Amino acid sequence: MTVMIVDDEELARKLIREMLDSHPEFEIAAECANGFEAVKAAAQSKPDLMFLDVQMPKLDGFEVLELIGPGVKTIFVTAYDQYALRAFEVHAVDYLLKPFSKERFDSALELAKSRLGAPAPAPAELSAAARPQRYLERVVVKDGARVHIIPVARLDYAEAQDDYVSLVSQGKAYLKQQTIASLEESLDPARFIRIHRSYIVNLDRVVKMEPYTKDSKIAVLSDGKQLPVSRSGYQRLAALLGEKL
DSSP, rough: OOEEEOOOOHHHHHHHHHHTOOOTTTTEEEESSSSHHHHHHHHHOSSSSEOOOOOEEEEEEHHHHHHTTTTOOOEEEEOOGGGGHHHHHOOOOOOSSSOOOOOHHHHHHHHHHHTSSSOOOOOOOOOOOSSOOOOOOOOEEEETTTTEEEGGGOOOOOEEEEEEEEEETTTTEEEEEEHHHHHHHHSSSTTEEEETTEEEEGGGGGEEEEEEEEEEEEEEESSOOOOEOOHHHHHHHHHHHHHGO
């Protein structure tokens, strides 16, 4: 069984290496000091298990998981307890809080061994009260071997394309495998509005509304781009923008 260790601290990686010494059934396939290295290494080595830090330069642990995709069992290793619920949402095997003992490490490893080879569980359903209100500050998009990071403040609009969304930022479009509904849930509704079944727009980009047909309107963005607006989308825009319309 192969293991990948991802942590920006050399001492943390060394500790995991030493604790794995007593588990010869595991072979270390790769070590990575940041998220970009992890995405590349995972594609090459296809590990069974990953020890993954949360807060790292360039890409955080959750962004790494999103780009790698399902199939790798993950044990988060972090000094911060506030990400535990989110780790549960992405079906982490365990959540090790630094500093941890050898006994705690071995327990997490035994749990991982029991799950290796098992199919990925169905997505967890959390109640609205249990789900923390956090919104994306950036979107990561994998394009072949390249990874693009788009700050949401620079996102002009998103357009649905079947099971993908086209994210338009500063005149460039990036295609991401995600439904527009799930993207909408992850964006701050005070900054981004679903104006049409196929479009989400950054409110800061909307400069005016114009009639299109007798019963429809278009939103004109600061770069001149025109987007269709449904009746319900117009109502949402009017409620937030008021006199600007």
